[in-house]
Amino acid sequence: MLAALAFLLSAGCAAMGVAAGVATAERPPDPCPPSTASWRPDPTPMRAADPVELTIDRIDACSSLVPVGEGDEVDGWRRVAAPSVHAPEQAGWFRAGPTPGARGPAVLVGRVDGDGRRGVFAGLADATAGDRITVRRRDGSTAVFVVTGTVQVSPVKFPAREVHGDTGDAELRLIAYGGSAGDDLIVYARLSGQG
CATH class of the missing domain: 2.40.260.10 (Sortase)
Incomplete structure (x- = not known):
């Protein structure tokens, strides 16, 4: 029972990670990222x-x-x-x-x-x-x-x-x-x- 629950939790987390990754990958890059030049x-x-x-x-x-x-x-x-x-x-x-x-x-x-x-x-x-x-x-x-x-x-x-x-x-x-x-x-x- 515990093994099954652990499996479900890890599968759910993996699915959430994939979904989050897809959303991030689909977000267009900022055309004007803040300047990072050191000064x-x-x-x-x-x-x-x-x-x-x-x-x-x-x-x-x-x-x-x-x-x-x-x-x-x-x-x-x-x-x-x-x-x-x-x-x-x-x-x-x-x-x-x-x-x-x-x-x-x-x-x-x-x-x-x-x-x-x-x-x-x-x-x-x-x-x-x-x-x-x-x-x-x-x-x-x-x-x-x-x-x-x-x-x-x-x-x-x-x-x-x-x-x-x-x-x-x-x-x-x-x-x-x-x-x-x-x-x-x-x-x-x-x-x-x-x-």
Whole structure:
């Protein structure tokens, strides 16, 4: 009797394990797993290196980074061109400015939506002060930024001087173009660590 009960219990546990394994195997992988890059607190500007990947853990956003150029002129300053509206999941970095982690205001851009799909920066409005932004760079290093503030602006009143104006420290601006309201969202961040 005890042997039969033990057999039934072990068979039931095995079946549960198989079922759990099947459920796990069927669950799609997280497209934006949290960044696991090791880093240390250090706000010292880094040497220039092209960025290759962006991760924002709090809003579950990630993307490779493609270089982008200049867009329309606003108040004597050029806006940054966004990646194609047909690829809203793609983020870009402004190749004419500083690279993320180097001294100055590095600029990364993306879309809120496009072609009826959510863009890489669809959740950027939920970013708050203290959130971490990780940028992996081509030289193997990692630049870690902390959000200091956000501002929503009309495209025709884009604060180009505040976005592109020189800074003494390594800073980052994320610009989310578009959205239902038509306004742009700018997230300001500063370098807090590197790895």
